[in-house]
Amino acid sequence: MAVLTTVLSLAAVSAVLSVFIIVAELFLNNYGDCQVDINRGERKLTVKGGDSLLSSLSGQAIFLPSACGGKATCGLCKVRVLDGAGPLLPTEEPYLSAEEISQGIRLSCQIKVKRDLQILIPEELFNIRQFMTRIERIDRLTHDILGLRLTLEEPDAIRFKAGQYVQLYTEPYGKVKEKVFRAYSMASAPSDQHAVELIVRLVPEGICTTYVHQVLKPGDTVKLSGPYGDFYLRGACSELVLIAGGSGLAPIRSLILDILEKELPYKMTFFFGAVRRADLYYVQEMNDLAARYPQFRFIPGLSKPEPADDWQGETGLITEIVSRYVPDSQDKEAYLCGSPGMINACLSVLNQKGFTEETIFYDKF
Amino acid sequence: MKQAPEWNQIEDNLRPGRLSASGFLGDDPRSLSEIIQTDQIALQRLHLTDQAVAARLRTLTDAAKSGLGKPVLVERHYEVVVEDFMGQIPCPFRDNLRADKRLTTLRNLKANRILRWSDLNIHLIEKHGFYEGVGSPFRLDPDVVSELLFD
Numbered sequence A: 001m002a003v004l005t006t007v008l009s010l011a012a013v014s015a016v017l018s019v020f021i022i023v024a025e026l027f028l029n030n031y032g033d034c035q036v037d038i039n040r041g042e043r044k045l046t047v048k049g050g051d052s053l054l055s056s057l058s059g060q061a062i063f064l065p066s067a068c069g070g071k072a073t074c075g076l077c078k079v080r081v082l083d084g085a086g087p088l089l090p091t092e093e094p095y096l097s098a099e100e101i102s103q104g105i106r107l108s109c110q111i112k113v114k115r116d117l118q119i120l121i122p123e124e125l126f127n128i129r130q131f132m133t134r135i136e137r138i139d140r141l142t143h144d145i146l147g148l149r150l151t152l153e154e155p156d157a158i159r160f161k162a163g164q165y166v167q168l169y170t171e172p173y174g175k176v177k178e179k180v181f182r183a184y185s186m187a188s189a190p191s192d193q194h195a196v197e198l199i200v201r202l203v204p205e206g207i208c209t210t211y212v213h214q215v216l217k218p219g220d221t222v223k224l225s226g227p228y229g230d231f232y233l234r235g236a237c238s239e240l241v242l243i244a245g246g247s248g249l250a251p252i253r254s255l256i257l258d259i260l261e262k263e264l265p266y267k268m269t270f271f272f273g274a275v276r277r278a279d280l281y282y283v284q285e286m287n288d289l290a291a292r293y294p295q296f297r298f299i300p301g302l303s304k305p306e307p308a309d310d311w312q313g314e315t316g317l318i319t320e321i322v323s324r325y326v327p328d329s330q331d332k333e334a335y336l337c338g339s340p341g342m343i344n345a346c347l348s349v350l351n352q353k354g355f356t357e358e359t360i361f362y363d364k365f
Numbered sequence B: 001m002k003q004a005p006e007w008n009q010i011e012d013n014l015r016p017g018r019l020s021a022s023g024f025l026g027d028d029p030r031s032l033s034e035i036i037q038t039d040q041i042a043l044q045r046l047h048l049t050d051q052a053v054a055a056r057l058r059t060l061t062d063a064a065k066s067g068l069g070k071p072v073l074v075e076r077h078y079e080v081v082v083e084d085f086m087g088q089i090p091c092p093f094r095d096n097l098r099a100d101k102r103l104t105t106l107r108n109l110k111a112n113r114i115l116r117w118s119d120l121n122i123h124l125i126e127k128h129g130f131y132e133g134v135g136s137p138f139r140l141d142p143d144v145v146s147e148l149l150f151d
Helices: A002-028 A055-060 A098-102 A123-127 A207-214 A246-261 A283-291 A318-325 A340-352 B005-013 B030-047 B050-067 B118-129 B142-147
Strands: A033-037 A043-048 A076-081 A105-107 A118-120 A130-142 A146-153 A165-169 A179-186 A195-201 A219-228 A237-244 A267-274 A298-302 A332-337 A359-363 B072-074 B078-090 B099-109 B115-120
Touching: A033 A219, A043 A298, A055 A359, A055 B078, A076 A146, A098 A283, A105 A318, A118 A123, A130 A195, A146 A267, A165 A195, A165 A332, A179 A207, A179 A246, A195 A207, A195 B142, A219 A298, A237 A246, A237 A340, A246 A267, A246 A332, A267 A318, A283 A298, A298 A318, A318 A340, A332 A340, A340 B078, B030 B142, B050 B072, B050 B078, B050 B099, B050 B118, B050 B142, B115 B118, B115 B142
Parallel strands: A033 A118, A237 A267, A237 A332, A267 A298, A332 A359
Antiparallel strands: A033 A043, A076 A105, A076 A118, A130 A146, A130 A219, A146 A195, A165 A179, A165 A219, B072 B078, B078 B099, B099 B115
8 A cells, every 4th residue: 555655646747747848848948939130120020039050041932052961061051140149059160260250150040049030141142042843864873873853843943153063852761760951052044044954963861861862753843942142153263174083973063054155155064973984974975065065175074983994094193194185284274073082182293284273062961 | 768859969960961961860769869979889899999990990991092083092991992083061060170082992802892981971970979870971980890800
């Protein structure tokens, strides 16, 4: 009897404590509605407190760039906070210079909306749209790279600069219960306004790339937002050096198609590096363009061709091949896209040739 | 086995879909602290430390980085390929570390066996003694590491 009494007493105490915790959470974690003032009154939003500023804004159709889906690993979602954010977090510090910190620049994915905020964002971000698309086609380009063509349904057209990217949103799948989004450069020409082409390389255990490679199929709907990014043609030169590896071909292809379509007066050399022939793709398209347009030169290179490749083209690391063909930086700009290792190695070579920060462009995430 | 509450929060980060598609625990039924403790016992038996393992992994990765995805012969009997991908992945142990998305694949030519690891693996081992759960795609079993990398 005493045991039963003790058990019942403990159960009652646990129940009371549980109710207390639930009620406390409702009050303590309930920040209510918060006002977000953007650009000194240009836009005023009412959002529910408790979410990150990044997701709160996207919930109001204002899309800040992010390559990492709000995990504080890309540093792209910067905003200038005039008032209302909490203290700077250690997670933000690696992505902010001292000057930026002094100006109130923050990572919006790390700001939890708890009270009214005043922020400044670039005007062009108001032009970013969310798109509902449908997968028209999926092409197996290499063993770990897929090409996707997505038809825009709502809205049905996109305006972008060649070189820019979109964010692709996943749905829950398998054991992955959360939605994420990641950045992918557009591989299609801007003139192809009613569709977007993407090139997606599978990252082992990557949440988004696994979704693209293992879940998506033709006919599926996919949400995108964009366009984002400042990787686009500056063109204060007569000659362009274009370098890509892996899925980095995407924005370079968009640039090439756009420049040729518009008949812009640039001489272009495109270096596409891979390890073996099976890692190359779009080779026929690029060879066709080179045959048709004398101002465009295509130089694929393999660092370790296999005997069965029967490779007659350039061999060596992409840096060695670039170094052979590019004598100097005279009246040239360089556009790079690929893995961080490739980009760092190419930057070193291009710097030796006289290229500077003002004449080399690449996506920095 | 009971573990400190903060470890429960870290376990959440290790589950599928939080930071990687399959997560870091595989189908291991044990708690995080049990997984770590068991692997530490194995390391002691093998006369290894987390720091020694991490240093060895890092040395092999660094030796092949310049290959830019091309296989590189290291120490005469390792063929090592280092591939990197855009972006970074945060450490699930909430220490603000962000690891480059770099994958090292090593073939031990004597044993004809393959081992692969990420830069995040190196950090998880060095700073947290975590070799991932049984069944996790990136688990580095201490016995296998000892056999293939310290031969």
